[in-house]
Amino acid sequence: MKQIVWFRRDLRVEDNAILANAKDEVLPIFIFDKNILDNLPSDDKRVTFIYDAVLKLKLKLQSIGLDLAIFYDYPKNVFENLAILGFDETLCSIDFDDYAKKRDIEIESIIPLKRYLDSFILNPNEHLKADGNPYKVFTPFYKSLNILTASNSIEEYKRNKDLKKFEFDYENIPSLEQLGFKKQKLTAFLYKEPQKLFEDFLIKLDNYQEDRDFFYKDATSNISVHLRFGLVSPRQVFNYFRQFENSDFFIRELFWREFYNYILFHFPKSEFETFNQIDISWNENEEDFQKWCIGETGVPVIDAAMKRLNETGLMHNRLRMIVASFLTKNLFIDWKKGENYFALKLLDYEASSNISSWQWSASTGADAAPYFRVFNPYSQSSKFDKDAIFMKSVLKDLKDVDSRLFHIENGVQTNLFVTYPKSMVDISFSRKRAIEKFKEAKNETA
Ligand SMILES: Cc1cc2nc3c(=O)[nH]c(=O)nc-3n(C[C@H](O)[C@H](O)[C@H](O)COP(=O)(O)OP(=O)(O)OC[C@H]3O[C@@H](n4cnc5c(N)ncnc54)[C@H](O)[C@@H]3O)c2cc1C
Known part of the structure; x- marks a missing residue:
């Protein structure tokens, strides 16, 4: 039996379904997929993280007598070339994403694909x-x-320890630059x-x-x-x-x-449409959306969260809930725009968690927050960052402003020694507006 062991989102050696189920002679591979990479900016942090993880995986596989062939190509091309070498099948872990499902169907027509539940x-x-x-x-x-x-x-999963390495050219490793990316500095814990x-x-x-x-x-x-x-x-x-x-x-x-x-x-359609099927006419103002993306809304907790996301690719769960509520309720912008932006930026981006969490925040999802639940960003910061420690760590120009002002609408703006934009929305007014619009969409009367 000759098998390809295709690593994708299972970059480890222990408790790995494909290494447990493989038999005899194997070619472990990883593909830097041009379909995905070509759409990402050159400073994408995830690629730095994955690149590092793939090299570590190669070393670990070498330490158990195997190796990893690394490709930078379209999966279809890779498999068409490998098919010539007479492999019986490919083993991979199931990937539930929309793109991944389509990709795997295409690959299956070249070499039979066995999928295992792993992630x-x-x-x-x-x-x-x-x-x-x-x-x-x-x-x-x-x-x-x-x-x-x-x-x-x-x-x-217990690793099959009797696997034999398929003879192949394992030496060719594309550099990060050849993939079109610049090495990014990542937050320290990500290297652990x-x-x-x-x-x-x-x-x-x-x-x-x-x-x-x-x-x-x-x-x-x-x-x-x-x-x-x-x-x-x-x-x-x-x-x-x-x-x-x-x-x-x-x-x-x-x-x-x-x-x-x-x-x-x-419910795969929930990736593209509201889970609870309500039809909402969202605010289409692109300028409003951009202010949220870059963290220039004039609301300190939102701005600090978004700026930190842009710098590091990370955001705390509570902050994700606060910025999502602000975008979908106070700015009344479609959750799909927020979801797409997180997909671009989050290092831990997982389609399922991200889509459902956004739908939860927008009150359009399965088991969602009721639509009248609108987070007040100032109450949230006062409760969860009373001394403005997180906010000041990001909004450095505000480091000397009295912490209490961070929890009052347009509060930090009263400090004459700092320049900070006025809040782009009135929190109370925009909250009421969102509730009214949701009532209308659901055909409920007051
Ligand atoms: C709008 C929004 C978008 C989100 N997008 C993602 C995403 O793309 N990818 C992602 O992994 N998580 C997402 N989450 C969930 C959550 O914010 C992160 O899993 C969490 O912040 C990761 O930090 P941690 O590992 O320290 O979490 P911990 O609190 O230590 O939790 C441990 C693990 O449990 C899981 N988990 C915890 N809370 C949640 C949750 N609410 N939903 C789903 N899984 C959870 C995660 O795998 C997490 O790593 C999102 C939440 C919101 C509100």
């Missing part, structure tokens, strides 16, 4: 309600998984191995539920980027933290990721 714990097809329909609400979905989530561990992130977070686990919303604190696991590209598997995260007391809340969060993947699988 998620659950096979979305296997957890339906008693009536045969998929769950749409998180709590019953999570309860239905009680036996799994309460267990001590989830079985991991998953095991180190686990250990760092373990000391915070007891306080996770209490602290996780305070966005000036570093109180969460920071594991999402590693999870996204499979440097660690969700089973490994589960198994590591499950051994400790007080892990219930954290495990529950991990299953939001599963839930959103499940929703996108069963």
Whole structure:
């Protein structure tokens, strides 16, 4: 048997479905896909992260007697060329994204493709309600998984240690520059191995539920980027933290990721249209949208969050909720525009989590926030960044402004020694407007 082992979003050696299921002689490959890379700006941070992860994977594979052939091409070309070498099949992990599904169908017509569940714990097809329909609400979905989530561990994939390396030219490694990208400086924790992130977070686990919303604190696991590209598997995260007391809340969060993947699988249209089918005439003003993107809205918490995202590709969960509410409710701009912008910028961008979370914030999604729930950005900052520690760390020109002014509409603007734009919307007025528009869209009367 001669197999291609195609790494995509599973860049690790342990608990890896394709290395467990492979047999005999294998050619491990990674493709820097021109279809994806050619649409990204040269300063995309994810490419720096993935590039580094692919080189590390190559070293790890070498340490177990294998290697990694690295290509920069269209997958179709790569497989057409490899087909000549007489491979029986290709092994890969399932990728649920729209593009990935189409790509895999095309590749399958060249060499048979075997897909394995790896990047998620659950096979979305296997957890339906008693009536045969998929769950749409998180709590019953999570309860239905009680036996799994309460267990001590989830079985991991065991690597087949008898694999033989297929003879091939493994030397040709395209440089980051040849891929069309400039090396980016990444935030320090992104260079750490998953095991180190686990250990760092373990000391915070007891306080996770209490602290996780305070966005000036570093109180969460920071594991999402590693999870996204499979440097660690969700089973490994589960198994590591499950051994400790007080892990219930954290495990529950991990299953939001599963839930959103499940929703996108069963309701693929939610990528393009409102889940609850309401028709809203959004604000199309491009200037308003751009102010939000670059963080020039005049609302400190929004501006700090967006500027930090633009600089680092990272944003705390609570801040994601606040900026999404501001865009969709106060500015009344279509959630799809926000979703696309996050897709461009977020290092941990995961279509399912991002789409569903945006729909949640816009009150158009499965198990969404009710439409009258509009976050007040000033109350949020006062609650979760009282001393403006996070905001001042980004908005450096405001570092000497009294922290209390950050939590008052147009408050920092009263300080005569700083120049800061006036808030682009009146919070109370825009909140009422959004609620009215939602009522109209849902045909509800006051
Ligand atoms: C508008 C919006 C967009 C989002 N887009 C993404 C995205 O593209 N990719 C992504 O991974 N997460 C997304 N999230 C969820 C969440 O913000 C991130 O998973 C979290 O901030 C990652 O940080 P962490 O690893 O320290 O999380 P922790 O709090 O330590 O949680 C551990 C893990 O659980 C999962 N998780 C936790 N909360 C959520 C959640 N609400 N939804 C889904 N999974 C969750 C993640 O895999 C996370 O890594 C989004 C949230 C919002 C409100």
